[in-house]
Amino acid sequence: xxxxxxxxxxxxxxxxxxxxxxxxxxxxxxxxxxxxxxxxxxxxxxxxxxxxxxxxxxxxxxxxxxxxxxxxxxxxxxxxxxxxxxxxxxxxxxxxxxxxxxxxxxxxxxxxxxxxxxxxxxxxxxxxxxxxxxxxxxxxxxxxxxxxxxxxxxxxxxxxxxxxxxxxxxxxxxxxxxxxxxxxxxxxxxxxxxxxxxxxxxxxxxxxxxxxxxxxxxxxxxxxxxxxxxxxxxxxxxxxxxxxxxxxxxxxxxxxxxxxxxxxxxxxxxxxxxxxxxxxxxxxxxxxxxxxxxxxxxxxxxxxxxxxxxxxxxxxxxxxxxxxxxxxxxxxxxxxxxxxxxxxxxxxxxxxxxxxxxxxxxxxxxxxxxxxxxxxxxxxxxxxxxxxxxxxxxxxxxxxxxxxxxxxxxxxxxxxxxxxxxxxxxxxxxxxxxxxx
Amino acid sequence: xxxxxxxxxxxxxxxxxxxxxxxxxxxxxxxxxxxxxxxxxxxxxxxxxxxxxxxxxxxxxxxxxxxxxxxxxxxxxxxxxxxxxxxxxxxxxxxxxxxxxxxxxxxxxxxxxxxxxxxxxxxxxxxxxxxxxxxxxxxxxxxxxxxxxxxxxxxxxxxxxxxxxxxxxxxxxxxxxxxxxxxxxxxxxxxxxxxxxxxxxxxxxxxxxxxxxxxxxxxxxxxxxxxxxxxxxxxxxxxxxxxxxxxxxxxxxxxxxxxxxxxxxxxx
Numbered sequence: 001x002x003x004x005x006x007x008x009x010x011x012x013x014x015x016x017x018x019x020x021x022x023x024x025x026x027x028x029x030x031x032x033x034x035x036x037x038x039x040x041x042x043x044x045x046x047x048x049x050x051x052x053x054x055x056x057x058x059x060x061x062x063x064x065x066x067x068x069x070x071x072x073x074x075x076x077x078x079x080x081x082x083x084x085x086x087x088x089x090x091x092x093x094x095x096x097x098x099x100x101x102x103x104x105x106x107x108x109x110x111x112x113x114x115x116x117x118x119x120x121x122x123x124x125x126x127x128x129x130x131x132x133x134x135x136x137x138x139x140x141x142x143x144x145x146x147x148x149x150x151x152x153x154x155x156x157x158x159x160x161x162x163x164x165x166x167x168x169x170x171x172x173x174x175x176x177x178x179x180x181x182x183x184x185x186x187x188x189x190x191x192x193x194x195x196x197x198x199x200x201x202x203x204x205x206x207x208x209x210x211x212x213x214x215x216x217x218x219x220x221x222x223x224x225x226x227x228x229x230x231x232x233x234x235x236x237x238x239x240x241x242x243x244x245x246x247x248x249x250x251x252x253x254x255x256x257x258x259x260x261x262x263x264x265x266x267x268x269x270x271x272x273x274x275x276x277x278x279x280x281x282x283x284x285x286x287x288x289x290x291x292x293x294x295x296x297x298x299x300x301x302x303x304x305x306x307x308x309x310x311x312x313x314x315x316x317x318x319x320x321x322x323x324x325x326x327x328x329x330x331x332x333x334x335x336x337x338x339x340x341x342x343x344x345x346x347x348x349x350x351x352x353x354x355x356x357x358x359x360x361x362x363x364x365x366x367x368x369x370x371x372x373x374x375x376x377x378x379x380x381x382x383x384x385x386x387x388x389x390x391x392x393x394x395x396x397x398x399x400x401x402x403x404x405x406x407x408x409x410x411x412x413x414x415x416x417x418x419x420x421x422x423x424x425x426x427x428x429x430x431x432x433x434x435x436x437x
Numbered sequence: 438x439x440x441x442x443x444x445x446x447x448x449x450x451x452x453x454x455x456x457x458x459x460x461x462x463x464x465x466x467x468x469x470x471x472x473x474x475x476x477x478x479x480x481x482x483x484x485x486x487x488x489x490x491x492x493x494x495x496x497x498x499x500x501x502x503x504x505x506x507x508x509x510x511x512x513x514x515x516x517x518x519x520x521x522x523x524x525x526x527x528x529x530x531x532x533x534x535x536x537x538x539x540x541x542x543x544x545x546x547x548x549x550x551x552x553x554x555x556x557x558x559x560x561x562x563x564x565x566x567x568x569x570x571x572x573x574x575x576x577x578x579x580x581x582x583x584x585x586x587x588x589x590x591x592x593x594x595x596x597x598x599x600x601x602x603x604x605x606x607x608x609x610x611x612x613x614x615x616x617x618x619x620x621x622x623x624x625x626x627x628x629x630x631x632x633x634x635x636x637x638x639x640x641x642x643x644x645x646x647x648x649x650x651x652x653x654x655x656x657x658x659x660x661x662x663x664x665x666x667x668x669x670x671x672x673x674x675x676x677x678x679x680x681x682x683x684x685x686x687x688x689x690x691x692x693x694x695x696x697x698x699x700x701x702x703x704x705x
Contacts, residue, residue, distance in 0.1 A: 086479030087451055112480030131579040132621075210654070212636055217657040219684025231657045265636060268617055272640065275684075317480045318454075324578055326552055326571065327533060338452055340479070 001026045009407040010041040011095070011390025014292030014400035015140075015161045015168075017041065022410045031391070031411045038162035045391055047372075048411070054373060054385045055414045066383075071418055071426075074367075074384045078343065079430035081365045082111040085341035087317050091330050092347030092369075094118040094294035097395025097407065100420035101296075101303040104345065107428050110435060112317040114339060116330040117300040118293070118347050119312040124325055125261045126290045127301065127311045129270035136277050138253070138287040139401045140167075145174035146285075149249030151187045153273060154211065154259020155291045158195035164291070169255065170199060176250075185245055189214065190259060202242060207233035209264040215272040218243050222279050252277075252286040261290070292400035294347070295390070299398035334360040342366040342380075345420060346389075350375030369423060386420050387413035395421070438503050438524070439496040441471060443489040445508035449478045452532065453488060456515040458506065460499035460523025460542060467494045499523040499542065511551075517544045520561070533570075536563040537577075539587070552596065558606065560587045571596035571615070574608050584608070584625060600627050603644065619646055622697065628672065641682050641697040647672065649702045658682035659699055667700060675704035 008020040022045060023033040031049050034042040057074035058066040069077075082088050090113040093101050108115045119127060129135075143150075150169050157164040165171060173180040188200035189211070197203040206214050210232035217231040221243035227236040246252050254277055260269040273288060280286035292298050301311030308314045310323035313330075326332060330349065333339045334357040342361045350358050351374060361379050368380040377383040387393045392413035398404050413419070418426075441463055454477040457463075463471055472486025485491065489506075496502040500522040510516065510531040517525045518534055522542040527535070530548040537556040549567035555574040569591045575598050576583035583602035590609045597615035600608050604624040613631035620636070622644040632650035639656055649672070659681035667676050680696035687694040 086481050128578065132581070212639060213654065213657055216639060216682065216684050220658050223684065225658075225683040226660060228655075228657055265616060268620060268636070268639065271620075275640065279684075318477060319480070324553070336452075340451060 002032060003028075005408070005410050007408075008410055009390055009397070009405055010037055010044070011295045011388070011397065011407055012038075012041045012044045013161050013295055014298060015164045016295055016397060016399040016405050017163055017167065018405060020045075024411055028410075029412050040162065044388075045410075048388045048391045053371075053414065054383070055417055057382065057384045060381050069382075071384070071423070074382055075423070075426045075430055077382050078367045078384075078427050079434060081341050081367060082107065082113065082343065082427075083431055083434045085111070085339075085365070087339050088113045088341040088343060089116065089330060089333055089339040090114065090343045090345075091116050091120075091349060092118065092345040093300040094297035095346035095389070096420045097296065097389045097393075097397060098299045098303050098404075099395050100345075100389070100424055101300050102307070103421055103424040103428055105303060105307050107424065107431055108314075108316055110428075110431055110437060112319065113343075114317065114328055114330075114333060115304060115308075115312075115314045116328070116333075117304075117312050118297050118352075119301060120325070120329045120331065121262070121352055122258065122293055122297065123261055123290045124312050124329070125266040126256075126270045128267035128325055129274055132267070132271055133274055133278075135274055136281060136287055137289055137401070139403055140289075140399065142251075142287070143253050143289075144168045144172045144177070146176050146251040147249075147253040148177060148184050149187075149246050149252035150184055151189070151246065151252065151254045152196055152200070153189045153254060153256040154261070154263070154269075155255055155257025156190070156194045156196045156259075157255070157291065158199070160257065160293070161291055164255075165196075165199070169253070185249065187242060187245065202238075202245070204234055204238065204242060211260050211263065211269045212265045212272055214239070215269065215276050218246075218276050219272075219279050222247065222276075222283070246280055246286070247283040249284055252280055252284060254286070254288040255291050256288070257291040289401060296346075296397040298400055298402060299396065299404070302398050302402070302404075331357045340364060343369075344376050344380065345369040345424075348374045348376045350377075350379050369420060384423060385417065386423060387417050389420065392417075393419045393421075438501050439494055440503045440505060441468070441491065441493045441495050443485075443491055443504065443506045445488060445506075445510065445513070446490050447488050448509070449488060449512055451478050451512075453478060453513045454515055455485070455513050456518045457485060458504065458513075458516050458525070459518060459520040460495070460502035460504060460525065461520055463495040463504060464499045464502050464523075465495060465497055468492055471495065496523075510548075517542075520544070530567070535565075536561070539563065549593070555584060555587075555589050555608075557582065558584045558587050558589070560585075560606075562587060563589045565589070565591045565593075568593035568612070569595040569610075572598045572601065574600045574603060574606070576602035581621075583622070594631065600625065603627070613650070619644060619697070628670075638681055638697055638699050640685050642685055642687060643695060644697050646697075646699045647676070647702075648700070649674075652701060655679070656681060658684045664703065665700070673705075674702050676700040677703050 010017040021035040186200045187202045188197040214232040277288040308321040313328040315322040315328040366380040367382045390407035457474040472491045502523040535554040541561045543562045552570035574584040585605040594612035603622040609628045618637045623642045628647045635654035659679040679699040
């Protein structure tokens with residue numbers, strides 16, 4: 001016999017879908033089928049069932065091979081590494097629950113670490129812009145029920161957030177949006193003809209790296225001022241037309257992604273996009289939202305926000321929180337040799353950081369906490385496998401619109417496997433012993 | 438004026454946070470007391486004397502104190518931070534935050550400086566005889582008050598985000614600059630003697646930018662007004678005047694909006 005668990009939360013992307021159905025075996029040890037999820041989400045659940053999964057911590061040997069060690073030995077290595085270092089980097093935190101993030105933050109405070117999360121190579125620049133000029137935002141529920149002007153800027157949800165368009169942004173029929181996609185106008189700004197762009201009413205094919213200029217041009221157009229004939233490779237008539245489309249809506253929403261946060265200008269692009277949103281509110285209702293990637297990167301910003309006052313790149317080395325992206329961000333620290341130990345949890349910098357940074361992780365004492373084998377575990381000295389959050393253990397996660405959602409446990413983890421929170425709790429206790437606090 | 442000379446003898450294994458290298462911290466102290474001032478490497482506190490050879494005594498006040506720092510300072514942060522008077526001369530490349538939040542006195546760097554030099558500067562003079570990094574004379578993260586007064590002179594090039602949120606003072610760059618100049622500025626003056634790339638005066642409210650070389654891409658929010666003759670501080674010639682950022686908010690005087698001004702040299 002099998003059992004179907006309903007209303008399961010998907011721990012993959014920031015859309016945090018909450019309508020999955022998962023079929024499990026009667027003894028709740030095996031996960032058999034996943035319904036309603038996108039291909040990536042379903043794979044995340046099914047991958048936890050892999051027969052070749054690593055279930056015990058491992059330490060890299062001199063000859064490059066792995067040797068299995070006990071959780072106790074892994075805890076001792078991690079606690080010693082963090083207390084011996086003058087300035088350890090504790091990076092990741094986006095693919096775990098808020099409970100684990102809070103315990104990790106306590107460790108970071110005691111050892112004087114630099115805490116950074118994946119926003120550093122993602123939407124951290126958006127957070128800089130929000131601090132500079134604020135943000136008029138909303139929830140995804142409001143988008144579904146009210147928005148009739150949808151602008152995707154430098155993002156491609158068709159591939160990165162596969163169910164975003166059907167659940168919230170283009171297709172759903174909401175309270176005031178009964179006509180579904182036929183009642184909405186969709187604008188996509190992207191230098192490439194993406195699959196998302198193919199669904200749009202208007203595709204503005206902006207010249208690479210000229211987003212800031214195009215956003216500024218929209219603001220000039222709103223005010224009815226004169227524009228040059230072409231801005232960012234787009235004729236001025238199309239810009240005036242797009243400005244009019246946005247102004248004429250009842251509720252406009254701007255979604256943006258890596259195409260603007262990590263291209264030339266970074267935070268300035270978002271700063272200007274927020275200014276566009278603010279200007280639009282002179283004519284109609286408008287909001288703007290970052291398309292957050294990892295399912296709980298938003299949560300790590302929330303946890304550090306309430307604990308330290310900053311959402312990422314928090315330097316605790318002097319005993320108080322400092323924050324300055326460009327100095328206290330993971331890649332700058334690694335490439336400038338500013339840190340002497342690296343702890344990674346719930347992220348894969350080995351796959352996403354520049355090679356020059358990854359090499360610095362390899363050169364230092366390092367620990368990776370991750371259920372999977374990843375490029376990061378390949379360059380670290382110790383790999384600690386843990387239970388999958390949202391599959392084998394529950395916990396709080398924040399959706400991209402800052403709505404907290406409690407994830408659910410659907411199956412048991414492999415026998416004797418620790419969760420992120422349990423492992424961090426044991427490291428915290430050992431760090432306290434060593435430091436005598 | 439009394440002179441204190443610091444010569445670096447041990448390089449830190451990480452970076453040195455030396456926010457005590459200022460005339461304010463040194464004033465009224467003898468060489469051995471100065472050597473006992475604290476510096477940080479990561480979470481560890483050390484003595485300034487662990488890394489520098491200290492000779493000479495400081496004057497009674499910051500104004501009567503001159504500090505000369507010798508050697509490779511490329512791993513030393515915060516030189517001259519928050520100083521109110523006196524003089525600092527750094528003979529070598531310095532790391533981040535040189536003269537950040539300085540309120541008076543003079544800093545001369547005979548070398549390059551890394552990012553965040555002159556952050557939130559209020560007054561005084563900062564002279565960099567090499568190149569400057571990003572965020573020169575910009576605001577600290579989240580602060581809407583960037584450089585408010587004083588003067589920064591760079592002989593070489595400057596990086597991106599020059600004078601962000603600037604609302605007073607003057608920055609003169611002898612060479613080229615990277616993207617984003619005077620973003621969000623509400624005052625002050627920036628002179629670029631070399632070439633600029635793009636995004637000059639984006640979201641700029643008030644203030645002046647002078648460019649003697651080329652501009653790769655002009656902001657769409659800047660509109661050409663007229664040609665003008667300019668003669669000031671050794672700059673002389675015919676300039677095209679642009680006003681903007683038209684997309685940004687502007688205060689009005691006698692019903693007319695006041696825009697930021699961008700002058701680009703077009704002739705001798």
